[in-house]
Amino acid sequence: MGEELDSDFLQRMPKVELHLHLEGAIQPATAIDLMRRNGADYVPESSLDLKRLYRFEDLSQFVTALRSVSNHIQRLEDLQRIARELLDNLITQNVRYIEFDCAVQKYLDLGFTLDEILAALQECAEEAADRIEARLVINLQRSHGPQKTAELVERTAALDHPLVAGIGLSGDESRYPQRDYRRAFDLAREAGLHRTVHAGEALGPDSVRDALDLLHAERIDHGTRAIEDPVLVDRLREEQIPLTQCLSSNLRLNIIPDLHSHPFPLFLRQGLVVALHTDDPQVFGITLTGEYQLAHSGFSLTRDEIRRIVFNGVQGAFLPENRREELHRRITEAWAAL
Numbered sequence: 447m448g449e450e451l452d453s454d455f456l457q458r459m460p461k462v463e464l465h466l467h468l469e470g471a472i473q474p475a476t477a478i479d480l481m482r483r484n485g486a487d488y489v490p491e492s493s494l495d496l497k498r499l500y501r502f503e504d505l506s507q508f509v510t511a512l513r514s515v516s517n518h519i520q521r522l523e524d525l526q527r528i529a530r531e532l533l534d535n536l537i538t539q540n541v542r543y544i545e546f547d548c549a550v551q552k553y554l555d556l557g558f559t560l561d562e563i564l565a566a567l568q569e570c571a572e573e574a575a576d577r578i579e580a581r582l583v584i585n586l587q588r589s590h591g592p593q594k595t596a597e598l599v600e601r602t603a604a605l606d607h608p609l610v611a612g613i614g615l616s617g618d619e620s621r622y623p624q625r626d627y628r629r630a631f632d633l634a635r636e637a638g639l640h641r642t643v644h645a646g647e648a649l650g651p652d653s654v655r656d657a658l659d660l661l662h663a664e665r666i667d668h669g670t671r672a673i674e675d676p677v678l679v680d681r682l683r684e685e686q687i688p689l690t691q692c693l694s695s696n697l698r699l700n701i702i703p704d705l706h707s708h709p710f711p712l713f714l715r716q717g718l719v720v721a722l723h724t725d726d727p728q729v730f731g732i733t734l735t736g737e738y739q740l741a742h743s744g745f746s747l748t749r750d751e752i753r754r755i756v757f758n759g760v761q762g763a764f765l766p767e768n769r770r771e772e773l774h775r776r777i778t779e780a781w782a783a784l
């Protein structure tokens with residue numbers, strides 16, 4: 447059975463976030479400012495109005511809702527404002543390490559160079575570096591197609607930027623199958639870039655297997671529907687493939703009917719490398735602390751299980767071994783001081 451924790455324990459404990467899209471983390475006031483500045487057809491007057499915009503019942507409606515706001519990011523200063531506010535928010539939750547993903551193709555299409563985009567984000571990461579370690583996953587959007595995603599990987603590899611932790615494929619896996627992105631992922635592997643893939647969200651186990659076998663994903667974003675195939679679950683445990691799980695996201699996008707149907711506690715108790723993440727915190731109106739709260743109360747997690755989730759996040763990070771050990775040491779110390 448679960449145990450009682452101090453009311454603010456989950457807030458104070460050190461945390462790791464590996465699955466967060468920057469465009470899904472725009473603070474409400476910032477979203478409204480950007481929409482107003484760009485003369486959007488509809489500008490929400492309050493965060494409650496904005497919430498009504500973020501209404502959806504499936505992944506494709508979700509993408510449309512997200513873009514109705516994120517399309518108003520037009521300048522690198524906008525991106526920096528969003529990144530700074532995100533990092534400030536995570537610091538208040540004692541998140542010590544984050545790999546956030548950014549839809550850089552969108553800003554390339556606006557005319558900025560990859561170098562400029564990464565320099566803008568690097569500046570934000572450096573300002574916060576004494577409180578949080580922030581690294582970037584280059585987002586590959588399935589809807590951009592195989593050619594454009596492969597080109598973006600080539601540019602990323604050529605730049606070899608210190609902020610970049612790896613690449614991540616997202617979007618609707620049921621409309622754009624994993625196999626179409628083989629070239630992008632082969633290029634990434636040859637260049638030594640770490641690779642994560644959204645899978646097992648809109649589709650079932652086959653999509654997770656394709657992510658592993660065809661794209662050589664080292665990490666799976668979500669992986670929720672892997673539960674439908676016990677052989678795959680065994681494989682994920684044996685190969686210690688990290689799954690970045692997002693409870694509220696899966697609930698809001700109707701991947702699962704209710705919290706108790708979520709495989710997260712089964713995965714955890716069977717020894718899979720699962721951790722908790724927020725995906726698009728401002729779109730879902732959630733925080734990482736809140737996701738831990740949800741898991742703690744919903745699944746009766748013990749303090750030891752919560753600790754294991756945090757350390758699973760450390761294990762899943764795209765870090766060279768010496769830096770992972772360093773992060774492990776920092777989290778261990780912070781945990782001991784609780």
Ligand SMILES: [Zn+2]
Nearest residue numbers: 616644667725
């Ligand atoms: Zn995601």
